[in-house]
Amino acid sequence: MMTVDSPKKANTLGDWAYIAVEKHFNKTMKYEAEVLKDEDPEALHQMRVGMRRLRTAVTGFAPALDLPTAAQEKQIGKIARTLGILRDLDVLEEALENQYRPALPKSEQKVIHTALDYLATKRTEAFKLVKKTLEGKSNYLKMKQAFQHWFKEPKYQVTAQLPILEVLPDLLLPEISEFLLHPGWLVGVESNETGIHPKANLNHQAVEEQLHQQGEMLHDLRKQAKRVRYQMDLFTDFYGETYVSYCKDVKKIQEVLGNIQDSMVLGEFLTEALRTEKSKLPAKLSKELAESRYQAWQEWQVLQERYLDFSVRQGFHKELLQPKGLPD
Missing domain, CATH: 1.20.120 (Four Helix Bundle (Hemerythrin (Met), subunit A))
Structure with a gap:
């Protein structure tokens, strides 16, 4: 392993790995509070996308990075999937409300109401899991702390010095x-x-x-x-x-x-x-x-x-x- 001091101009694989990982980590964390309020579906969407992009940065730059276990791709994936369950339900709700219900005759409207009631129950369960994940002393907290520590003292594989x-x-x-x-x-x-x-x-x-x-x-x-x-x-x-x-x-x-x-x-x-x-x-x-x-x-x-x-x-x-x- 090696430590690379970030120069004024980023030239190496390690420099750009740091830039990408930090960028997507910060973007992801930006939406945490809004997701926990559960008032705007867009916040959840952006946090889920942020987790996916962070995961991509970690896997895409894997040859250069030496990350702690709690900050590796597998852990990010687990958290992203938890957010994904809730987000997928929001996508279904939006489709039922805005795409399909307006196109149906009144005789079929009841079906949509029944489906939305069922979806609301599933969503309540999914949000509880998201809340537990983001607020508890869980893998999510360990992941956050691991990245924050790594940003202060980044460590790299030897290939990080390649242009x-x-x-x-x-x-x-x-x-x-x-x-x-x-x-x-x-x-x-x-x-x-x-x-x-x-x-x-x-x-x-x-x-x-x-x-x-x-x-x-x-x-x-x-x-x-x-x-x-x-x-x-x-x-x-x-x-x-x-x-x-x-x-x-x-x-x-x-x-x-x-x-x-x-x-x-x-x-x-x-x-x-x-x-x-x-x-x-x-x-x-x-x-x-x-x-x-x-x-x-x-x-x-x-x-x-x-x-x-x-x-x-x-x-x-x-x-x-x-x-x-x-x-x-």
Whole structure:
């Protein structure tokens, strides 16, 4: 292990690791008090995102960092998942209130009321767990103290002294290669003499069958896209407009696949809340859920077609190999 004094201008892998970890730790802590008040869902959302970005900074800069056990990725992940349970319920509530209830006839409105009552009970339980986690003498407190101590006396691996520009591609390429090699890209495709392409003109039923069979694979690709997006966001200062365009693509992939997953999760939640089967959900509600998935599938196919193109993937790799220089 080694200790690195932070110079006036950040040049090394260790310098930028410190900057990233401190930035996302501070942003996360900024929302703690508001989350405990439980008055604004946005505070919870921002704290959850902050925890995820902190986790990405810790894993992305792992070759340089020597963090105490309480501040490592595994511990951050546990706390982020606790926040995530509560946040996911808020997302479901927002969708039921603002997206689905207005589209339903009065005859189906009661279903939404029943689901929201059930959700409120689940949310009360989830918030109690968040409150216990953030206020108690728990892993969260140990994590906070561990980071605060590390910021005062940071310790690094020997690779921390390497120039950041020389190692950026080595940091980014493994995660992005895993992303581009994910089997989720091959969901709903066909091969012909011109290559591999998304199946065209699938009807609603065919899309539902694809999602039933391979929805989990797309969900996993979405999670990988999220990790890639957060990691790429750490380094936008070092690249140009092309890199930013790839970042936007990855964000869009995450969002579109997220819309598919959110609809599927909502369907499962409704069957639980109403104590019924998916096939017995109210007709209009079922149709609205299926339509949201179908529209997201159309958006997904455009992105899928783009990233099944070898030249696009090759361009992605080439861009990572060409950082522009240190930011001012």
